[in-house]
Amino acid sequence: MQGASAQSVTRIRPEIQALRALAVVGTITYHTWPGYIPGGDAGVDVFFVVSGFLITGMLVREVDRTGRISFRRFYERRVRRLLPAAYAVIAFSVIMTLTFVPRIQWSYFFHEMMMAALGIENWSELVNSQSTNPVLRDLPPTPVLHYWSLGVEEQFYLVWPALILLTVWLVRRSRRKGQGFRTQLRWVFGVVAIGSFIDCVIATYGNVNLGYFAPNARAWELAVGGLLALTPGLGRLPMRARVVLGWAGLAAIVGTYLLVWDQHHFPGWYALFPVAGAVAVIAGGTPVNRWSPAYLAQWAPIQSFGDASYSIYLWHWPIIFLFPFVSGRPTPWWGVLMLIVLGVAVGFVSKRWIEDPLRTGTRARVTARDEGVTRAEHDPAHT
Numbered sequence: 001m002q003g004a005s006a007q008s009v010t011r012i013r014p015e016i017q018a019l020r021a022l023a024v025v026g027t028i029t030y031h032t033w034p035g036y037i038p039g040g041d042a043g044v045d046v047f048f049v050v051s052g053f054l055i056t057g058m059l060v061r062e063v064d065r066t067g068r069i070s071f072r073r074f075y076e077r078r079v080r081r082l083l084p085a086a087y088a089v090i091a092f093s094v095i096m097t098l099t100f101v102p103r104i105q106w107s108y109f110f111h112e113m114m115m116a117a118l119g120i121e122n123w124s125e126l127v128n129s130q131s132t133n134p135v136l137r138d139l140p141p142t143p144v145l146h147y148w149s150l151g152v153e154e155q156f157y158l159v160w161p162a163l164i165l166l167t168v169w170l171v172r173r174s175r176r177k178g179q180g181f182r183t184q185l186r187w188v189f190g191v192v193a194i195g196s197f198i199d200c201v202i203a204t205y206g207n208v209n210l211g212y213f214a215p216n217a218r219a220w221e222l223a224v225g226g227l228l229a230l231t232p233g234l235g236r237l238p239m240r241a242r243v244v245l246g247w248a249g250l251a252a253i254v255g256t257y258l259l260v261w262d263q264h265h266f267p268g269w270y271a272l273f274p275v276a277g278a279v280a281v282i283a284g285g286t287p288v289n290r291w292s293p294a295y296l297a298q299w300a301p302i303q304s305f306g307d308a309s310y311s312i313y314l315w316h317w318p319i320i321f322l323f324p325f326v327s328g329r330p331t332p333w334w335g336v337l338m339l340i341v342l343g344v345a346v347g348f349v350s351k352r353w354i355e356d357p358l359r360t361g362t363r364a365r366v367t368a369r370d371e372g373v374t375r376a377e378h379d380p381a382h383t
Helices: 003-006 014-032 039-065 071-100 101-116 120-129 145-174 181-206 208-213 216-231 239-259 268-284 300-307 309-327 335-358 362-371
Strands: none
Touching: 014 039, 014 239, 014 268, 014 300, 014 309, 014 335, 039 145, 039 181, 039 216, 039 239, 039 268, 071 101, 071 145, 071 309, 101 120, 101 145, 101 300, 120 145, 120 208, 145 181, 145 216, 145 309, 181 208, 181 216, 181 268, 208 216, 216 268, 239 268, 300 309, 300 335, 309 335
């Protein structure tokens, strides 16, 4: 068992890394040229599905091995994975604000940075958008606006392990023969997914910000990823079916990026397309076939981009957003291109020198080996 665990630590799922790369490319392009890729922010929806898939798989396998979930180890992994780079970007934003941003905006910017550091930036954005005060409703963006998605995921991390463990406890208490906890989890996740999706659609059409920022309206995307992790036999699908799933999934995601123009009703039911696309790509895997998208997904630059996607996501927005404060004028298109390149480069540096040392230090490697998790599971996607 130890040998299998040791091997599994180094296994990477190329299709998941490719999804991460596609998700962050869509998000960056949307933040810079929304007119050309109006649905690019659906990259966040892809990230949510990937996170739900990986986190659920990791937790369920831990229950299979030990019969329980170690909350201490789970949250230690999340802290190592998410907080070092996130706090580094916040620190950078604080320094740049003090140096270049007019003092009149400091209070608002620093308030949002504090909310981002606490993992509740999504709630801050939601409260501001719902305010009866028109000044609050029309507040401009901040360097940490994109931390709303981290808030949704961190709130998901607070609930998901407890929900899985509660289901395990109820199954054991019920004494039903022949019904494992995985079967019951599918029912639980299904109820969460359906209820949250209905809430998302209703909320979006009532108030787009409520559907966009509220974690209850986004939970269905993470729950769908969890359901996928509990679906047996995906690896036994026929080769042609897996090839078709891979291409169809990519088409659904790219199509959403290019064709969803109605931002006033997103996510809503439109989010079904990127979510279904992410599910299809993961279900298709990396079949060995000359017509398979796996050959594209396994291309080294795509894999590297996906591997650094979290840091790239964190750094790209404050760099692009704060530069006009530095230069004192709007950024021309060629300047935006240079800032994107800079953001990507800083993202790779951040991964190498901030993320990795704390995430893959000696203690983290020992924990991963002992728990038998794959690299993709130990390095779960963020937004």
